[in-house]
Amino acid sequence: MVRDFSGFLPGGKATGPGGRELTALEALGWNPFFAQQIDADALVETPPVRVLAVHRSGLQVAGDGIDERIPAGIEATVGDWLLLDREQPGASRLLTRKSLIKRRAPGRDHKVQLIAANIDTLFIVTSCNQDFNPARLERYLALAFEAETEPVIVLTKTDLADDPSFYIDAARAISDRAEVIALDARGAEPAQALSGWCLPGRTVAFLGSSGVGKSTLANALAGNDSIATQPIREDDAKGRHTTTRRELHRNPGGFLLLDTPGMRELQLTDTGAGIAALFDDIETLATTCRFRDCRHETEPGCAVRRAMAEDRLDPARFARWRKLQAEDEYNSASLVQRREKDRAFGKMVRDVTKPKSRPKT
Numbered sequence: 001m002v003r004d005f006s007g008f009l010p011g012g013k014a015t016g017p018g019g020r021e022l023t024a025l026e027a028l029g030w031n032p033f034f035a036q037q038i039d040a041d042a043l044v045e046t047p048p049v050r051v052l053a054v055h056r057s058g059l060q061v062a063g064d065g066i067d068e069r070i071p072a073g074i075e076a077t078v079g080d081w082l083l084l085d086r087e088q089p090g091a092s093r094l095l096t097r098k099s100l101i102k103r104r105a106p107g108r109d110h111k112v113q114l115i116a117a118n119i120d121t122l123f124i125v126t127s128c129n130q131d132f133n134p135a136r137l138e139r140y141l142a143l144a145f146e147a148e149t150e151p152v153i154v155l156t157k158t159d160l161a162d163d164p165s166f167y168i169d170a171a172r173a174i175s176d177r178a179e180v181i182a183l184d185a186r187g188a189e190p191a192q193a194l195s196g197w198c199l200p201g202r203t204v205a206f207l208g209s210s211g212v213g214k215s216t217l218a219n220a221l222a223g224n225d226s227i228a229t230q231p232i233r234e235d236d237a238k239g240r241h242t243t244t245r246r247e248l249h250r251n252p253g254g255f256l257l258l259d260t261p262g263m264r265e266l267q268l269t270d271t272g273a274g275i276a277a278l279f280d281d282i283e284t285l286a287t288t289c290r291f292r293d294c295r296h297e298t299e300p301g302c303a304v305r306r307a308m309a310e311d312r313l314d315p316a317r318f319a320r321w322r323k324l325q326a327e328d329e330y331n332s333a334s335l336v337q338r339r340e341k342d343r344a345f346g347k348m349v350r351d352v353t354k355p356k357s358r359p360k361t
């Protein structure tokens with residue numbers, strides 16, 4: 001999906017609560033959470049800018065009267081806020097994030113990739129058909145909780161389902177911490193149904209499998225289907241033409257849509273806290289097992305097994321909890337191992353490069 005970014009050009013205006021016009025920064029998502037991190041002097045000396053896209057050659061950033069590419073080097077991702085150091089852009093300060101979505105990179109080294117920062121609402125999209133999969137929804141919810149962003153489950157294609165309420169009930173049963181919205185993604189329904197989250201200055205993103213209707217939803221929210229445009233060609237620092245796309249877009253309604261390719265094929269990474277939040281009933285049960293390290297297998301006095309025997313806990317849900325936990329343990333362990341390997345490698349490099357007494361020849 002390639003989107004128009006003309007909303008960021010001067011002239012695009014949005015109004016906030018009470019009809020007040022948003023400042024240029026507010027229109028980019030600036031709010032008290034970030035403002036409180038800096039003092040007034042810093043605001044002038046190092047103006048805040050938001051990362052619209054990350055390219056190999058640098059970060060595309062925008063602020064009040066600023067729209068430029070700064071060199072790569074800062075560990076920032078789409079949606080991040082930086083305090084731009086004009087003399088040395090590479091030394092710009094990264095502001096504390098309100099939320100952060102990261103993932104384990106595919107491939108053997110399982111490196112952690114930052115996907116997107118400062119998303120206020122994550123729309124987890126699935127359809128009322130064979131795409132609907134409670135285990136996958138749980139995985140996405142755990143990821144949203146871990147990222148500290150607000151998840152909303154959006155069920156599309158209600159018009160194609162015989163009984164949408166089956167899917168709605170199943171989605172509601174997954175967590176009472178995520179709202180469930182069901183709709184036909186085409187037409188005017190999404191603008192109405194999602195308006196509570198798509199507010200001026202707020203950042204939202206869609207997550208879900210291919211074909212569930214993410215682009216259709218985005219277009220419906222934009223109020224037209226002109227969102228897909230040609231990639232932008234611009235000159236890089238060396239005057240070469242490069243094709244780029246911005247991944248944070250301001251919609252006519254004034255909210256920001258973060259749309260980055262990285263939001264696909266997400267694996268769980270260090271999501272222990274997110275899993276605990278999602279399965280807090282099981283985790284609470286587990287604290288009443290007789291043994292603190294109970295594996296809930298054959299141990300005597302296992303409260304989790306007892307709950308399943310007494311029909312208070314769905315065995316399938318228990319199985320999904322164990323599977324997510326195992327996946328998270330595996331991924332997190334491989335990260336620890338990776339860190340150890342990195343340390344060992346660093347030491348080896350130091351040992352090799354340390355000045356030594358030269359061997360006599």
Ligand SMILES: Nc1nc2c(ncn2[C@@H]2O[C@H](COP(=O)(O)OP(=O)(O)OP(=O)(O)O)[C@@H](O)[C@H]2O)c(=O)[nH]1
Pocket residue numbers: 156157158159160183184185186208209210211212213214215216217
């Ligand atoms: N009938 C019906 N069709 C829908 C609905 N939502 C999406 N579609 C159709 O499903 C197809 C896929 O929708 P997209 O919006 O492209 O899906 P996507 O999630 O963006 O897919 P990717 O870009 O591959 O990630 C399109 O033909 C849409 O018109 C819906 O609620 N009802």
Ligand SMILES: [Zn+2]
Pocket residue numbers: 286289290294295296297299301302303304305
């Ligand atoms: Zn137990």
